[in-house]
Amino acid sequence: MSTTRTTTRPTTRTTTLRRAAAVAALAAAGVLTAAGAASAHVTVHPETYAKGATDGLLTFRVPNEEDTASTTKVQIFLPTDHPLLGVLVSPRDGWTAKVTNTKLKTPVKTDDGTITEAVSEITWTGGRITAGQYEDFDVAFGQLPDDTDQLAFKALQTYSDGKVTRWIEEAASGDDEPENPAPVVTLTAKGARAGDGEGDADGATASAAEKSGTGSGTASASADSGSDSDSTARGLAAAGLAAGVLGLAAAAFAVVRTRPNRSRPE
Numbered sequence: 001m002s003t004t005r006t007t008t009r010p011t012t013r014t015t016t017l018r019r020a021a022a023v024a025a026l027a028a029a030g031v032l033t034a035a036g037a038a039s040a041h042v043t044v045h046p047e048t049y050a051k052g053a054t055d056g057l058l059t060f061r062v063p064n065e066e067d068t069a070s071t072t073k074v075q076i077f078l079p080t081d082h083p084l085l086g087v088l089v090s091p092r093d094g095w096t097a098k099v100t101n102t103k104l105k106t107p108v109k110t111d112d113g114t115i116t117e118a119v120s121e122i123t124w125t126g127g128r129i130t131a132g133q134y135e136d137f138d139v140a141f142g143q144l145p146d147d148t149d150q151l152a153f154k155a156l157q158t159y160s161d162g163k164v165t166r167w168i169e170e171a172a173s174g175d176d177e178p179e180n181p182a183p184v185v186t187l188t189a190k191g192a193r194a195g196d197g198e199g200d201a202d203g204a205t206a207s208a209a210e211k212s213g214t215g216s217g218t219a220s221a222s223a224d225s226g227s228d229s230d231s232t233a234r235g236l237a238a239a240g241l242a243a244g245v246l247g248l249a250a251a252a253f254a255v256v257r258t259r260p261n262r263s264r265p266e
Contacts, residue, residue: 040065042155042167044183051187052146058153060183063134066159071129073158074137076122076183079151080104083118086142092135094127110143128160144187153183 045059064071078084080102089097102120109115122139129135144151155167169178 041181042157042183044153044185047184048186048188049144051144051148051190053144054142056141056144058139058141058185060137060139060153060155061134062129062137062155062157064129064131065165066161066163067131069159069161069163070131071135071157072125072127072160073156074124074135075156075158076137076139077154077156078119078121079153080118080120081106082145082148082151083108083115084141084144084151085110085115085118086140087119087122088140089122090138090140092124092127092137095124095135095137096126098123098125146187146190149187151185151187153185155183 040063042063043061045061049056060074060076062071062074078087083104085108087099089099091097099119100121100123101117103117104115107114107116108118122137124137127135152170157165157167159165165180167180168182169180170182170184171178
């Protein structure tokens with residue numbers, strides 16, 4: 001007696017679902033990967049301050065972007081053509097800060113006298129930022145310049161394997177963000193509030209003073225200042241999830257169209 005062997009093949013509906021799900025997954029993964037890459041830059045917070053603001057705080061966030069090496073040295077270069085006056089470095093557990101002063105080509109006149117030199121570089125060593133972690137470095141200032149629209153803080157990030165990432169590129173007006181952008185603070189009209197360019201400058205500096213008063217400069221204290229970058233990453237992730245949902249919706253639509261029509265029994 002012969003035996004008939006039946007081979008089961010995937011239906012058109014199953015194949016369509018699998019293909020659509022694969023496309024949705026790839027789209028979501030691509031966007032999420034882009035979000036992770038965008039958040040790996042060295043950044044400064046807040047990203048905006050009023051021109052001439054006084055008694056404020058800048059937080060430099062340094063994430064470790066290497067899987068097999070730790071960050072062991074961080075260098076931040078402060079502009080000397082438009083210097084920050086009265087710079088102070090907040091202590092950071094495990095790290096030692098070295099402050100370098102430079103004589104200014106153009107002295108700055110203030111109510112307290114003429115300033116002839118300012119901080120041009122801050123170097124942190126002795127600590128380690130491992131894979132998947134970041135460190136916040138707080139720098140207080142007495143006064144920001146009022147004769148420029150932005151301040152670029154070039155940075156060098158050195159790893160335990162000797163690699164150095166140079167965050168020194170500045171985007172020209174209208175250009176896309178460079179591969180290794182320097183942290184930049186945009187200076188708005190006097191009287192604007194740090195972070196959004198509106199409101200009262202005194203409120204901004206008071207808030208900064210409260211943060212600098214923590215002493216330890218913990219990551220949680222500067223979490224709010226990093227909300228802009230975090231929000232961007234979260235937005236990209238949400239876009240990836242939306243792409244996945246749209247992909248599944250397309251699959252369901254395709255299933256309905258490919259389902260054979262069946263006549264009703266009389």
